[in-house]
Amino acid sequence: MKKVLLLFGLAFPFLLKAQQDQIDYTSANDGATFSTCAGFIIDSGGQGGPGYSDNEDITITFCPPDPANDEIFIQFNLFNLDAVGGSADSMFVYDGDNTGAPLIGSYVDNELEGIVLAASATNPTGCITIRFVSDASGGGRFTAAVTCVAPCTPPIVDAIVSGIAGDSIPACLDVPLDFLNNGSYSPSGFNIVSYEWDFQDGSAPVAQENATHTFTEPGYYTPRLVVVDENGCESMNSTGLRVYVAPRPSFEGFPTDTTICLGQSISIEATPETYGNTWNGFPNSSTIADGCVDDEQYGIAQVHTLELGGYIPGATLTDISDLQSVCIEIEHSFIGDFVLQVQCATGQTVTLHQQGGGSANLGEPVQADNVDCDDPSTIGVGYNYCFTPTATQTWVDVAVGGASIPAGDYAPVGNLNDLIGCPLNDVWTIIFTDNWAADDGVIFGFSINVNPALLAENITIDVVVPEHQDSSYWTSSYPWGSISDNNNLFQGTPDQVGQYTLNYEVIDNFGCINDTSLVVNVEEPPVVQALDDILVCNTTGTDVVQLGATVTANGFSNLVYEWTSPDNLDNPNIINPNATVTGEETFTITVYPQGAPQCYSDDQMTVTVAIPENFGFDSDFFVCPGDEEFLFAADSLALESFEWISGGSVIGTNFSNYLPAGEYQASLVDSSGCTNDTLFIIDTQDKIILNDFSLVCDDTLFMFGNQGVTTGVWSVLDDLDVTFIDENDLNTNAVYEGMGTVGFVYSEDVCNDSDTTYVDFNRYPWTEARDSVLCRGSVxxxxALHLEQNETYSWDNGYEAQATNIDEPGEYTVTVSNSCGSYSHTILVDFILCDLEVPNVFTPNGDDLNDFFQLKEYDGLENFEIAILNRWGNVIRVYTSPDFKWDGTNEAGEELGEGVYFYNVKTETWNGEILEKHGFVQLIRE
Incomplete structure (x- = not known):
């Protein structure tokens, strides 16, 4: 028979800290007995190891140190035996101090996972003996915690809030509530020795029998009171308290701060019936005040609870799809050696993670060993992980080396369907068991997310503000104001500049008092000052002018601007419109806060557009050579003032005046106030002096003279055909296509001045002659080509003439010269062989006289071929080189007989001329 104790009922006593004894299931401990209440059992592979080995058979006995007062419990938080092979690996548990005691049960595979073993009441020793046997193949792991507790019956807890019991306790934000023990007791007759309140709002638990707590966020809360009696037994039931903390009224539409003018009336009305507010939700998460996972109690389950509520009374989980997710926010180094489980109030448990994944991390842990729960620098960053019925990958499936597993949805290693039948309106538990001291982390919070459709109703907290005069009212009063009978309308006319605060209070249907306020700023009217009057000088008499003003708002915003004469303005309702003005016009600007036209100020500005007087003369002048000053004179002008300014100093105030050459500013102000300033230069025109061009070796001449001349015209003496690019420009180009002397004249009629220059036009010499190839012996x-400008000819063979005779090959250069220089041209002359000369008789007798038939000259021949034939036309020898020598033999080297032989020659000269020759030769051997 198996004795199975649910972990939920025993979890809290197991959390008591003590120095643990590590008990290794190795052959060294075979047959040993351990008396301990703080033991950690681990397979022979050790912490972080590969698991137990093959062919093990080890028996160990575990006993309580004080059997009369302690009862030993053994909880297997990891039990994963190899079930494959000749015989499954097994663990046998005996109710006594040896294997002869009654067998509690034999276990394989994962049958002891999460199971707690205890000695029976009839076992006088209080000991449990465990034998582990592995076969010859496979492998697995197991760990367990050994603890002792005194058998107990959980105490019963009851509580009230500020004298109110039940599940509909109204509360206000930031208002303290008294949470009171209401007769909690221990049925076994023990006394309660500790109390702890958990308000389920993320605040730290309070270890007091009675506590005062203030909720700072609206919502639906299920506070829990946990009591422990002197036997160490802890209460398991719910208080049943349900606290509804109302949200503040929205005050939506409540009047906002405003600014008015002194003497302006206000009327401010509150509408309390619109200030209601609603909170929606239900508690399905828990922020764990102490979720620090240390290394002192490995193998001991750490338990964190969450109480759900608000579902249909008696509702249980009937469809796993209604369990949307189990989420945990955690950071932890090395996931390969801890177990994470979720458990409901009935003890039904599902393993979310069971070791595996090696050195992968959760969140961003601080890798240095040993989290210090009091030192935030040792605590890492948690990620939120959710286990859902639809996810397909476990943590182990995605684990990679020492990398962090990404936040998101994952599948548990167990089956969430094992939670079918769990009650929803009860306590749910997260169980964390670490089996290795070399890693640690922090659990920040967890949540159980259930289909909201299973709620008894859509949990809302509706805040309503009644319209009664004693539920909503203005609390501020001023001598200049009054409040209506229903206390919601405030009216009045402030009589002094200042800031007035109006407070408004409401009492909602929860009895919560909340208030809000607005500020009325009373200011002097805004002050506007238009720009100074504007004078615009425009020769058309009409101009577009931008108006403008400066405004002192005195605390007002949304000011309204109004300009008069709107027909002349592009936008009369902005502060700086554009006005089209002819002559003189006055504009008025009025400024007031929007909606308060009686709270205004105004100002005016005048715009005048006048046609300015004109000087009546050009801006630049010059005097002729020999003159010293220029006389300015004009008709009478309607002037207020006139000044001649030179070098920054006023040198005269009369419009008519003699001025020497120089730079001046003439400045006048006419009777309308328009100014006219002109900068100009009075310059003395230079006498015309043309540059001397004695010789031009081209047909184009760039003419230029002194720069002081402003106007004039070019002409040519002797009526020659000369083209000017610009005949009025002193610095222009002149084109003359002939040769000879040309006289150029530039004259101007302002000062009747002129100058003449003479230019000789010639051309650069140039000639050419032809290369030639002639037959040898020719001349x-x-x-050389003759041009008009060529004056002399010279050949480098000594001839001083246009032509010469050449009878030798080589390069010959002719040079032509004139006043513009010289030019040389080189030709190439060559003489080639024009005929093939061969003997008609030869005597190959070895006397070194006429021994061969051969060409007398063969330089310059290419592509040569000669064929020698006998009298019957048969070819007897063929040569392809022009330096051939026929000695009267055939191809075999045999001497031929005397007689006449014929030849055919075909060749090509180096310049491509084809030569052919046919004939005969007589061979004589004497």
Missing amino acids: YYVE
Whole structure:
């Protein structure tokens, strides 16, 4: 028979801290007995190891140190035996101090996972003996915690809030509530020795029998009171308290701060019936005040609870899809050696993670060993992980080395369907068991997310503010104001500048008092000052002018601007419109706060557009050579003032005046106030002096003279055909296509001045002659090209003439010269062989006289071929080189007989001329 104790009922006593004894299931401990209330059992693979080995058979006995007062419990938080092979690995549990005691049960695979073993009441020793046997193949792991507790019956807890019991306790934000023990007791007759309140709002638990707590966020809360009696037994039931903390009224539409003018009336009305507010939700999460996972109690389950509520009374989980997720916010180094489980109030348990994944991390842990729960620098960053019925991958499936597993949805290693039948309106538990001291972390919070459709109703907290005069009212009063009978309308006319605060209070249907306020700023009217009057000088008499003003708002915003004469303005309702003005016009600007036209100020500005007087003369002048000053004179002008300014100093105030050459500013102000300032230069025109161009070796001349001349015209003496690019420009180009002397004249009629220059036009010398190839023995008569500008000819063979005779090959250069320089041209002359000369008799007798038939000259021949034939036309020898020598033999080297032989020659000269020759030769051997 198996004795199974649910972990939920025993979890809290197991959390008592003590120095643990590590008990290794190795052959060294076979047959040993351990008396301990703080033991950690681990397979022979050790912490972080590969698991137990093959062919193990080890028996160990575990006993309580004080059997009369302690009862030993053994909880297997990891039990994963190899079930494959010749015989499954097994664990046998005996109710006594040896294997002869009654067998509690034999276990394989994962049958002891999460199971707690205890000695029976009839076992006088209080000991449990465990034998582990592994076969010859496979492997697995197991760990367990050994603890002792005195058998107990959980105490019963009851509580009230500020004298109110039940599940509908109204509360206000930031208002303290008294949470009171209401007769909690221990049925076994023990006394309660500790109390702890958990308000389920993320605040730290309070270890007091009675506590005062203030909720700072609206919502639906299920506070829990946990009591422990002197036997160490802890209460398991719910208080049943349900606290509804009302949200503050929305005050939506409540009047906002405003600014008015002194003497302006206000009327401010509150509408309390619109200030209601609603909170929606239900508690399905828990922020764990102490979720620090240390290394002192490995193998001991750490338990964190959450109480759900608000569901249909008696509701249980009937469809796993209604369990939307089990989420945990955690950071932890090395996931390969801890177990994470979720458990409901009935003890039904599902393993979310069971070791595996090696050195992968959760969140961003601080890798240095040993989290210090009092030192935030040792605590890492938690990620939120959710286990859902639809996810397909476990943590182990995605684990990679020492990397962090990403936040998101995952599948548990167990089956969430094992939670079918769990009650919803009760306590749910997260169980964390670490089996290795070399890693640690922090659990920040967890949540159980259930289909909201299972709620008894859509849990809302509706805040309503009644319209009664004793539920909503203005609390501020001023001598200049009054409040209506229903206390919701405030009216009045402030009689002094200042800031007035109006407070408004409401009492909602929860009895909560909340208030809000607004500020009325009473200011002097805004002050506007238009820009100074504007004078615009425009020769058309009409101009577009931008108006403007400066405004002192005195605390007002949303000011309204109004300009008069709107027909002349592009936008009369802005502070700086554009006005089209002819002559003189006055504009008025009025400024007031929006909606308060009686709270205004105004100002005016005048715009005048006048046509300015004109000087009546050009801006630049010059005097002729020999003159010293220029006389300014004009008709009478309607002037207020006139000044001649030179070098920054006023040198005269009369419009008509003699001025020497120089730079001046003439400045006048006419009777309308328009100014006219002109900068100009009075310059003395230079006498015309043309540059001397004695010789131009081209047909184009760039003419230029002194720069002081402003106007004039070019002409040519002797009526020659000369083209000017610009005949009025002193610095222009002149084109003359002939040769000879040309006289150029530039004259101007302002000062009647002129100058003449003479230019000789010539051309650069140039010639050419032809290259030639002639037959040897010829004479080449070559004549250089003659141009008009060529004055002398010279050949480098000594001839001083246009033509010369050449009878030798080589390069010959002719040079032509004139006043513009010289030019040389080189030709190439060559003489080639024009005929093939061969003997008609030869005597190959070895006397070194006429021994061969051969060409007398063969330089310059290419692509040569000669064929020698006998009298019957048969070819007897063929040569392809022009330096051939026929000695009267055939191809085999045999001497031929005397007689006549024929030859055919075909070749090509180096310049491509084809030569052919046919004939005969007589061979004589004497």
